[in-house]
Amino acid sequence: MRSKKAILSIITALSTTVIRTVMGIWFAKLFLETYGSSINGLDATITQLLSYLLLVDGGMGASIIFSLYKPLANKDWKAVSEILSAARKIFRWIALIIFILSILLGFLIPYFIHDNTIPSTTMFWIMALAGLNVSLDYLGDSLYRLLLMADQRSYIINLIAGILHVLIPLVSIIFIKHGASVIVIKMIIPIFTILRIIMVLSFVKRKYTMLDFNVSPNWAAVKKTKDVLVHKISGLVVYNTDIVVISVFLGLKESSIYAVYNMVFTMLKKFITPIFRTVEHTFGNMMVGELDDNFQKTYSSYEIMVLMMITITMTVSYIMVLPFIKLYTSRLGDPSYISTTYAMLFVLINILDYTRMAPGNLISATGQYKETKLYSMIEAAINITVTLILVKILGITGVLIGTICSFAYRTTQIVHYTYKKILNQPLRRFVYRFIWNSLIGIILSLSFHALPFKIDNFIEWLLISILVSLSVFSIVLVLNMPFEKENINYIFNRIKPVFLKFVTKGKFE
Secondary structure (H helix, E strand, C coil), X not given: XXXXXXXXXXXXHHXXXXXXXXXXXXXXXXXXXXXXXXXXXXXXXXXXXXXHHHHHHCCHHHHHHHHHHHHHHCCCHHHHHHHHHHHHHHHHHHHHHHHHHHHHHHHHHHHHCCCCCCCHHHHHHHHHHHHHHHXXXXXXXXXXXXXXXXXXXXXHHHHHHHHXXXXXXXXXXXXXXXXXXXXXXXXXHHHHHHHHHHHHHHHHHHHCCCCCCCCCCCHHHHCXXXXXHHHHHHHHHHHHHHHHHHHHHCCHHHHHHHHHHHHHHHHHHHHHHHHHHHHHHHHHHHHHCCCHHHHHHHHHHHHHXXXXXXXXXXXXXXXXXXXXXXXXXXXXXXXXXXXXXXXXXXXXXXXXXXXXXXXHXXXXXXXXXXXXXXXXXXXXXXXXXXXXXXXXXXXXXXXXXXXXXXXXXXXXXXHHHHHHHHCCCCCHHHHHHHHHHHHHHHHHHHHHHCCCCCCCCHHXXXXXXXXXXXXXXXXXXXXXXXXXXXXXXXXXXXXXXXXXXXXXXXXXX
């Protein structure tokens, strides 16, 4: 049952991400070409500023998911209702506070980001509308999406998201083509957020009739919130400081350049993260169910799958990212968007980020936030310190180096902690796997990158990307098979029965 839910969630997530990527690239390219680099940089900066407002959440989301694992596994709906009842009351206050703060921030942005080409009223409305959208999220369906994730029903969220990720860019593109202002474009998202809320609530009310919000709230269920909050603050510094620092110290033009590279790797991450997140909830479910004998085997197989996936995706990314960005920014006629250094540093950042996801998800699944919060704080301190020192000296490159330094520290710490405190196994298995796959990736990257690719349009880019991906996938699989045959077969055997049922019966059972 766990395998079925996990695979279904992964399939719907990947399908949704394909749709989201295609529509997102189409919309983002048109947005950049229509409104220019300054507006594009401002939009990216406001998105990151909004992430800081989400600190008001206080780590509630992760804490709620962890608290729901056990009552959902035991089908204790009274306990589930008590947890959700407490969270709903808090979420209403969060929505109000975020909206007020976004309004205040809208007034303050022009004083920190100086750009004579953008009116202060435009800055205000983009910020205010972004805050409104997040507030609607907390008032509407955020709580119920956490329930679906904890209950391994992420595929419902993914299906709804897939529909909206077609409609939102499509409607936005139509309005852009008809000359709509950027403020009108930003009004479209809250409207569709209301539609998503209606769809999620409709499913939850039909499927979870046993929920009762009249029960007494269980405030103790969110007792890990403070520890989660420390991780969340650190995560915001590490993942969202770069573009704000670039906007303040270097300008909106440079933040637009950073945003384009970041967009490419963020879209790639959206393919990979659903797999990791789905498996995280499966681990949480397994540990509640006390399946200890199977746990070590499952994690070992999951780990090699992740490392192979990192090798494949990052190798292909290094080979294909610059040809993509050349096509993406071709109508701007601005050569400053093309940089081998930026491409290489972004690849390295993502290698470090993905490498820690597997052990990091295990820490989340076991709820060990308090035990690891100090390391999270050190990571944030390294990031902001190195970034602020190097931004004026090396520009965007200095900012990226700051992120690499913090990621290198934190990834090493997370892997070490997981093996020592959770898995109780020697670290050498991971080290051997990481070094071997890193060597494969480096050799393949240099070999393919030396080939004379001539790409004139996105169709050619897509076809070459597919060929490169298949080639890299095959080589990585073959070179890992002699050492990881048992684990690779284990993964295949877990997936195979579910797919066979789907092929023969047309549905997952």
